[in-house]
Amino acid sequence: xxxxxxxxxxxxxxxxxxxxxxxxxxxxxxxxxxxxxxxxxxxxxxxxxxxxxxxxxxxxxxxxxxxxxxxxxxxxxxxxxxxxxxxxxxxxxxxxxxxxxxxxxxxxxxxxxxxxxxxxxxxx
Numbered sequence: 001x002x003x004x005x006x007x008x009x010x011x012x013x014x015x016x017x018x019x020x021x022x023x024x025x026x027x028x029x030x031x032x033x034x035x036x037x038x039x040x041x042x043x044x045x046x047x048x049x050x051x052x053x054x055x056x057x058x059x060x061x062x063x064x065x066x067x068x069x070x071x072x073x074x075x076x077x078x079x080x081x082x083x084x085x086x087x088x089x090x091x092x093x094x095x096x097x098x099x100x101x102x103x104x105x106x107x108x109x110x111x112x113x114x115x116x117x118x119x120x121x122x123x124x
Contacts, residue, residue, distance in 0.1 A: 008041075014048040016059075016081070022047075025082060029089040033065070036096045042066040045088070047081060061088040065096070072099070 011018060011026045026045055034040060048060040058077055061084035065072040074091045078084035 008043075010042065010044040012044070012046050014046060015051075016047050016049040018047070022081065022085075026085055029085055032089060033092055033096060036093070036100065039068040040065060041068070043092075045085070047085070049081070059084040061085050063088050063092050065092060072096070 009027060009030050011023055026047075030043055030045070033043060043066075044064040046062040046064075048062070050058045050060065052058070056079070058079065059081045060075060060077050061081075062075045063073065072092065072095050074088060074095060076084055076087040076091060078087055
């Protein structure tokens with residue numbers, strides 16, 4: 001968790017036992033996301049293990065960022081759990097950077113507003 005704001009991180013495992021080292025790894029990686037936007041309310045990370053005989057062991061990492069505005073969701077698959085977490089954080093990081101870039105462009109280049117009424121001229 002970040003000490004600067006009230007953001008929270010929720011880590012859950014589906015068909016997977018979360019070890020303390022795995023929780024610590026997710027927490028350390030997620031710190032990178034909290035430094036981007038102070039408006040993040042909550043980050044939820046779900047780690048899922050699929051042990052199908054055809055595909056072998058596959059790990060799926062899903063991330064949900066609750067932020068002021070539309071929520072952001074991402075999902076990645078990998079053959080290792082730590083690799084899936086790393087790829088997920090990279091993907092969410094790129095999404096936050098893109099969102100910030102779009103907001104900055106919108107803020108610095110406001111659109112012209114068409115007024116239907118004529119503006120009266122000022123006489124000096």
